[in-house]
Amino acid sequence: MSVEIVQRNLLNILEAVADAVTSSPASKRCRLVAVSKTKPAELIEACYSKGQRHFGENYVQELEEKSASLATKCPEIRWHFIGQVQSNKIGKICSSPGLWCVETVESEKHAKLFDKEWAKHGATVLPLRVLVQVNTSEEENKGGIQISEAPKLAEFIRKECVNLRFGGFMTIGSFDNSHTSGVNPDFEKLFGVRKQWAEQTGEDIESVELSMGMSDDFIQAIQQGSTSVRVGSKLFGAREYKNK
Ligand SMILES: *Cc1c(COP(=O)(O)O)cnc(C)c1O
Numbered sequence: 001m002s003v004e005i006v007q008r009n010l011l012n013i014l015e016a017v018a019d020a021v022t023s024s025p026a027s028k029r030c031r032l033v034a035v036s037k038t039k040p041a042e043l044i045e046a047c048y049s050k051g052q053r054h055f056g057e058n059y060v061q062e063l064e065e066k067s068a069s070l071a072t073k074c075p076e077i078r079w080h081f082i083g084q085v086q087s088n089k090i091g092k093i094c095s096s097p098g099l100w101c102v103e104t105v106e107s108e109k110h111a112k113l114f115d116k117e118w119a120k121h122g123a124t125v126l127p128l129r130v131l132v133q134v135n136t137s138e139e140e141n142k143g144g145i146q147i148s149e150a151p152k153l154a155e156f157i158r159k160e161c162v163n164l165r166f167g168g169f170m171t172i173g174s175f176d177n178s179h180t181s182g183v184n185p186d187f188e189k190l191f192g193v194r195k196q197w198a199e200q201t202g203e204d205i206e207s208v209e210l211s212m213g214m215s216d217d218f219i220q221a222i223q224q225g226s227t228s229v230r231v232g233s234k235l236f237g238a239r240e241y242k243n244k
Contacts, residue, residue, distance in 0.1 A: 035232030058083030168209030
């Protein structure tokens with residue numbers, strides 16, 4: 001896709017997000033995370049030059065390469081790691097310049113490792129924001145912690161991980177639920193997880209985020225209270241995978 005088309009897509013998506021926020025009683029604000037996996041740094045820069053700051057990557061190697069190559073040109077970029085976490089890659093994720101949020105923490109073990117690695121690489125900057133990924137659709141091939149365990153992991157991060165800041169909950173949800181019109185049960189479940197966490201801790205539900213909604217369902221997600229949508233193909237075009 002050309003720079004011009006991507007920039008036009010960006011403005012259209014931002015407008016659609018803003019409209020959905022305005023028309024949804026459950027929504028006060030929503031950020032766009034531009035999911036740039038498999039796409040070149042040039043298209044990221046094209047969005048950055050139009051004011052986009054939050055970008056998401058799934059693969060550690062791509063995050064490493066793009067964050068390094070854009071660090072000088074795009075100094076205000078805020079990277080979100082949204083891929084499945086492997087213990088042996090946590091150091092590399094934490095060393096990526098501009099890392100702002102890890103959306104896919106699903107165990108105490110990974111939380112502890114992020115806490116330790118961030119102390120080495122980034123803790124002089126800020127605590128690292130992390131989200132607890134929840135497997136709302138209960139599919140075996142989906143990442144994320146079980147619904148019933150999610151509030152406990154959130155509390156573990158808040159209480160035990162001094163270099164991390166618990167930022168909220170994230171989910172992907174099932175393909176079928178995101179391609180059926182009407183209320184998405186997976187998004188409802190994530191909304192419920194945050195509510196339960198807030199009741200248990202006495203915190204305000206508005207104090208933490210819900211990251212849910214992708215290209216095909218971000219409007220629905222906003223209607224159900226998403227505060228951060230992750231949009232890839234609708235912005236950058238369909239992805240091509242060499243080995244699939
Ligand atoms: C790839 C990906 C997205 C973006 O998906 P699109 O359907 O292309 O918008 C969002 N979230 C996660 C976790 C992803 O892996």
